[in-house]
Amino acid sequence: MTYQESLKLKTRGHGHMQDLTGTISKIVAQSGIKTGIVQIFNVGSTASIGIIEFEPGLEGDLPAVLDKLIPPSLSYGHQQAWQDGNAHSHLQSTLLGQGLTLPVANGKPVLGTWQQVFHLENDIKARERTVVITVLGT
Amino acid sequence: MTYQESLKLKTRGHGHMQDLTGTISKIVAQSGIKTGIVQIFNVGSTASIGIIEFEPGLEGDLPAVLDKLIPPSLSYGHQQAWQDGNAHSHLQSTLLGQGLTLPVANGKPVLGTWQQVFHLENDIKARERTVVITVLGT
Amino acid sequence: MTYQESLKLKTRGHGHMQDLTGTISKIVAQSGIKTGIVQIFNVGSTASIGIIEFEPGLEGDLPAVLDKLIPPSLSYGHQQAWQDGNAHSHLQSTLLGQGLTLPVANGKPVLGTWQQVFHLENDIKARERTVVITVLGT
Numbered sequence: 012m013t014y015q016e017s018l019k020l021k022t023r024g025h026g027h028m029q030d031l032t033g034t035i036s037k038i039v040a041q042s043g044i045k046t047g048i049v050q051i052f053n054v055g056s057t058a059s060i061g062i063i064e065f066e067p068g069l070e071g072d073l074p075a076v077l078d079k080l081i082p083p084s085l086s087y088g089h090q091q092a093w094q095d096g097n098a099h100s101h102l103q104s105t106l107l108g109q110g111l112t113l114p115v116a117n118g119k120p121v122l123g124t125w126q127q128v129f130h131l132e133n134d135i136k137a138r139e140r141t142v143v144i145t146v147l148g149t
Numbered sequence: 150m151t152y153q154e155s156l157k158l159k160t161r162g163h164g165h166m167q168d169l170t171g172t173i174s175k176i177v178a179q180s181g182i183k184t185g186i187v188q189i190f191n192v193g194s195t196a197s198i199g200i201i202e203f204e205p206g207l208e209g210d211l212p213a214v215l216d217k218l219i220p221p222s223l224s225y226g227h228q229q230a231w232q233d234g235n236a237h238s239h240l241q242s243t244l245l246g247q248g249l250t251l252p253v254a255n256g257k258p259v260l261g262t263w264q265q266v267f268h269l270e271n272d273i274k275a276r277e278r279t280v281v282i283t284v285l286g287t
Numbered sequence: 288m289t290y291q292e293s294l295k296l297k298t299r300g301h302g303h304m305q306d307l308t309g310t311i312s313k314i315v316a317q318s319g320i321k322t323g324i325v326q327i328f329n330v331g332s333t334a335s336i337g338i339i340e341f342e343p344g345l346e347g348d349l350p351a352v353l354d355k356l357i358p359p360s361l362s363y364g365h366q367q368a369w370q371d372g373n374a375h376s377h378l379q380s381t382l383l384g385q386g387l388t389l390p391v392a393n394g395k396p397v398l399g400t401w402q403q404v405f406h407l408e409n410d411i412k413a414r415e416r417t418v419v420i421t422v423l424g425t
Contacts, residue, residue, distance in 0.1 A: 013322050013425045015392060046151050048188050048283055050324050052390050055399040056340045063243045064194045068227035068236070075226075076219055076240050081352055089344035098344070102352050105339045105383075107243075109402070112250055112388055114190050114281040116153060121281050123193040126247070143390040143397050145324055147285060147423060149151045184289050186326050186421055201381045202332045206365035206374070213364075214357055214378050245381075250388055252328050252419040254291060259419050261331040264385070285423060287289045 013147055014042030020140040022058070022132035025100070026074030030065045031142065032127045035113070035120055038144045045118045047148015052110035054141040057100040057134040059107035065127035073131070077103045083135075100133040107131065115148055151285055152180030158278040160196070160270035163238070164212030168203045169280065170265045173251070173258055176282045183256045185286015190248035192279040195238040195272035197245035203265035211269070215241045221273075238271040245269065253286055289423050290318030296416040298334070298408035301376070302350030306341045307418065308403045311389070311396055314420045321394045323424015328386035330417040333376040333410040335383035341403035349407070353379045359411075376409040383407065391424055 016038050020029060031051065039049050053060050063069050078099070084090075087098030111128070114121040122128075132138060154176050158167060169189065177187050191198050201207050216237070222228075225236030249266070252259040260266075270276060292314050296305060307327065315325050329336050339345050354375070360366075363374030389404070390397040398404075408414060 015322050015390065017392075046153050046283075047285060050388050050390060052388075052397065054397060054402070056338060056402040061243050062194060062247050064227075064239055066227070066230065068225065068230040069239055071226040072236060072240060073243060076244075080218060080356060087344065088347040089340075089342070092342065092344040098348060101340055101345055102348060105337050105349060106352075108246065108384065108387070109338050110388060110390075111246070112188050112190075112248060114153065114188060114248075114283045116155075116281065121190065121192060126192070126194040143392065145322075145390045145424075147151075147323060148283075184291050184421075185423060199381050200332060200385050202365075202377055204365070204368065206363065206368040207377055209364040210374060210378060211381060214382075218356060246384065249384070250326050250328075250386060252291065252326060252386075252421045254293075254419065259328065259330060264330070264332040285289075286421075 012044055015145045017141055017143045020130055020142055022138050022140055024137045025135050027132040028070050029130045030127050031130055035128055039115055039120055039146055042146040044146045044148040047115045048112050049115050049120055050112045050145045052143045057097055057104050058140055059104045059131045059133055060110050061107050061129055062126055063129055064125040097135050104133045150182055153283045155279055155281045158280055160276050160278055162275045163273050165270040166208050167268045168265050169268055173266055177253055177258055177284055180284040182284045182286040185253045186250050187253050187258055188250045188283045190281045195235055195242050196278055197242045197269045197271055198248050199245050199267055200264055201267055202263040235273045242271045288320055291421045293417055293419045296406055296418055298414050298416055300413045301411050303408040304346050305406045306403050307406055311404055315391055315396055315422055318422040320422045320424040323391045324388050325391050325396055326388045326421045328419045333373055333380050334416055335380045335407045335409055336386050337383050337405055338402055339405055340401040373411050380409045
């Protein structure tokens with residue numbers, strides 16, 4: 012069995028994190044699939060999907076860590092070619108990843124109590140995003 | 150076809166790596182699935198799942214690299230809110246990822262000779278962990 | 288339904304990126320699967336698979352960022368044990384990941400216009416690589 016849904020997300024710009032866990036659980040429930048996997052994917056190369064304990068402290072820490080590891084700067088090759096100021100957005104998104112997969116058991120995504128799936132805007136401005144969620148199993 | 154198993158793992162604390170490859174192969178064999186994928190997932194947001202050549206050198210290098218990139222420190226926002234001393238554990242786990250997927254061919258996970266799946270404890274103390282392994286295919 | 292194909296890739300050595308998007312689309316089309324997922328996996332622990340806007344600027348930026356985060360060096364534990372000069376290759380590959388999954392919709396991998404799947408050689412010399420592509424769905 013395969014079930015797929017796509018959703019729209021408005022982001023407020025660089026570093027904006029949103030908790031997708033509730034939406035994913037709802038889609039898995041709608042799919043009728045009891046055992047399998049659910050794959051979550053951001054369409055576009057300057058935002059990312061990951062897992063974290065979703066709370067205000069880490070919501071600030073994660074974008075800060077990414078900006079420390081891959082700082083905003085106009086010295087990247089991407090900037091020389093495109094002058095769009097978001098080379099670090101691309102590189103942060105590549106490092107963190109733009110999709111992930113969870114197991115599904117008993118008709119629910121398997122997650123710990125303090126383990127949530129987030130969408131992170133890495134781009135430098137507010138964007139409208141599409142996220143595709145695919146459930147496979149029996 | 151879908152097959153799922155969950156396993157318990159005891160960890161010795163921050164930086165403890167364990168090789169899951171043998172266990173994954175056994176579960177794939179038990180599933181009877183010949184062609185498809187196997188997904189491995191750590192339940193909980195302060196440990197990670199990854200791939201490496203599992204040998205003592207890299208077993209020391211990987212936790213050291215993570216501690217260099219995202220140092221243990223009490224200055225994270227997560228620490229201000231929770232005082233549990235493991236903000237870096239969360240962030241390292243988010244960066245490395247808490248699950249991954251391998252192809253299955255001829256009833257076995259496809260891996261190179263020096264390519265193993267590991268579980269890495271990022272938290273600051275010994276923990277009991279649950280890992281969920283899901284096999285899908287035909 | 289499950290469909291799997293494996294392909295050979297020649298790489299030119301450290302930092303060589305190749306765009307796999309066209310090949311993946313062709314394999315998804317051949318699979319006959321309309322809705323589901325496609326998983327792409329590099330066999331071997333010193334190359335990686337990721338997503339980026341595939342253009343010459345970022346093609347230089349990404350390997351440079353990885354070399355900054357995890358510098359080539361002979362001081363790693365892996366080097367002490369094996370003297371093969373590629374400890375950073377292993378660690379970069381572990382950090383970026385050796386496989387990823389995309390959704391499939393309407394018989395095509397779902398990707399944004401500026402979102403491509405790449406293979407990155409992290410090893411220090413030219414290599415011949417095997418990439419396994421698995422399509423699952425209906």
